[in-house]
Amino acid sequence: MHPCRLVLMVAVVATARGDRYHDQRGPAAAAPSSRAIPPSEEEFAASYWYAEAFDAIEARLSPPAYDSVARNVVMFLGDGLSVPTLAPARTLRGQRQGRSGEEERLFFERFPVTGLAKTYCLDAQVPDSACTATAYLCGVKVNRGTLGLSGDVPRWDCPASTDRATHLESIAAWALADGRSAGIVTTTRVTHASPAGAYARAANRGWENDGQVLAAGYDPAVCPDIADQLINSSPGNQFKVILGGGRREFRPNTTSDEEGTAGRRWDGRDLIEEWRARRAAAGVSHAYVWNRTELLRAVEDPPEYLLGLFEATHLQYEAEVRAAQADEPSLADLTEAAIRVLSRNPRGFFLFVEGGRIDHAHHDNRPHLALDETLALDDAVERAALLLPPASSLLVLTADHSHVMAFNGYSWRGNDILGPSDVVGDDGVPYMTLSYTNGPGYRAHQNNRRVDVTQDNNFQALRWRTHVDVPLDSETHGGDDVAVFARGPQQQLFTGLYEQSQLPHLMAHAACLGPAAALRAECSAPAPAPSTGAAAPPAAAGVALLLAAALFRLL
Ligand SMILES: *[C@@H]1O[C@H](CO)[C@@H](O)[C@H](O)[C@H]1NC(C)=O
Ligand SMILES: *[C@@H]1O[C@H](CO)[C@@H](O)[C@H](O)[C@H]1NC(C)=O
C-alpha cells in the first residue's frame, strides 16, 4: 500500500477511536479491578515528582568517591535475570507489602551505576549459560556450551581442549595469583555452567561427572569432569568457599548421600572425602556441611576452608523451602557464610554468587517462582552490602542472558502483577500480564478460541503456568541485552552498553587484578597496608602483572 494512504487510514481510525495504538481502554472502559491497589495520595501532587527528581540529581552530582583499589569483589549473577523480570519482581515485592508496587526499588536497583551488556556468544545469537559464564568470568567470547576454553575449541571436542594454548583464566584465578581468596556460591549444582566458569575447562558443560565424559566416548583422564576439576585442579582446589548443590556429582554411584540420593560417579571416588583429606593432611581448619543448621554453626568461628553441598542436585526454590520449613540455607545465608570465611584474608577476595534458579523457573514457565527467586537474590545482595563497605568492596550484579517473558497489557496502576491484564483480547478472552512467547504450558485452542486461563483461578500459585505462543518443552533464552548494576571502587567503569566479556576486565581493573591491571598506574604502586595491618603485596607484583598481561596477549 502507498505510504500516504496508510497515513490517511490511521488518521481516520484515530479520529474515531482516539489513538488506535494506545487507547484500548477508552473513556467508558471498566474502572480498575477491585484487586488493584491505588498509588499513594502523595503521588497525585506534581511536587512529589519534582522532589523525587531533585533528590536524584543531588545524588548524581555528588557521588561518593570510591576511587581506591577494590580489596574485595563480589559478582552477583542472576541466571536468566532478564530486564523484563526486574519490573515484575519489584512490583511483586511492593504488592506483598500492600502497596501498588511499581514504585518499589530492589536493593541492587539503588546501586549508583547501571549499564547494559550484550550477551551473544562466538557462535550463538542467543547464548547459553556456559559461553556467557566464560565471557563474564574469563573475559572472552567463546562457543556455546563450552567453559574456560577459547573459541578454537568446538563444543564436545575433548581432544581440542587438551591444547593448553586454548585454556583461559578466570578472574577467580587472577585473584588467587594476587594472594587474595576466592569462592563460589550458587543455588544450582556447584558444577553447573555458571559457577563452573570460575574454575573449569570443559568442551561440554554437561561433563559434570566422569560418567558423562565416558558417555560422550572420552577418557576422563584426558578430559577430567567438572566436579573433579573443582576439587583437584587449579584454581578450584584453592577456593576457600564452595557452597551450593550437586552432591551427586562428587559421590560414587554405589553409595547414596546424606538424604538418600545415589551418587553419579563411575570411578568409585568420593570427591568430598578427597577434599576433606587434603585439608586434614595440610592441617588447616575446614568444614563440610550439608544443611543450614550446620552451616550456621560452622561460620560462628569461620574455618579457613568451607564446603557446603545442600542437595543432591540444585537447591530447592526458596519459596518452597520456606513453605516446607526445610533445613536448607537461603542465598543470603550462603552469601553471608562465604563472606565470613573469605574475610579471614586481609588482602581481600573475589566471590561469585549466583541466583541460579531464576533461569529454571522461566524455562518451566513459572513466573511467580522466577520473581520470588529474583527477590531472594536481592536479599543476598543486601546481606553482602551490610557486611562489605563500599569504599573497599566492589559489588556488581548482572545476568548471563535474557528470557522471553513479557510484561504486557494496559492495566491500571497496582493491578495484580501475577493476574490478568485489565483488558481482554479482541477475541474477548482475557490474557495475563506476564506470559511467554514460547515454552511449556501451551493450551491448544478450543472451538477455534483461545483458552481463558483465568478460569484456572489459581494463578498466584507458585507453580502455576501462564499461556505461551509456541509450545516447547522448555522455554528458551532471549537474545536481548542484560542490565549491569555496580557499587564501589571504579563503579563508573560499568556505565554504557558493552560486550559482556568486558565485565571481568572491568572488575579486575577496579581491584588491580589480572591483565587489565596493567592499564592502571596505581596497580603497580605498592598498595597501602590494609587497615587490618596485613603486609603490603611484594613490590614485584606490578612487574608480574605486566608480564601476565603480555603473556595473555600472546595466548
Ligand atoms: C556405575 O558405575 C559403573 C562403573 O563403575 C558402571 O558400569 C555403571 O553402569 C554405573 N551405573 C549407573 C547407574 O550409572
Ligand atoms: C544436619 O547435619 C548434621 C551433621 O551431619 C546432622 O547431624 C543433622 O541431623 C542434620 N540436620 C538435619 C535436620 O538433617
Ligand SMILES: [Zn+2]
Ligand atoms: Zn537457561
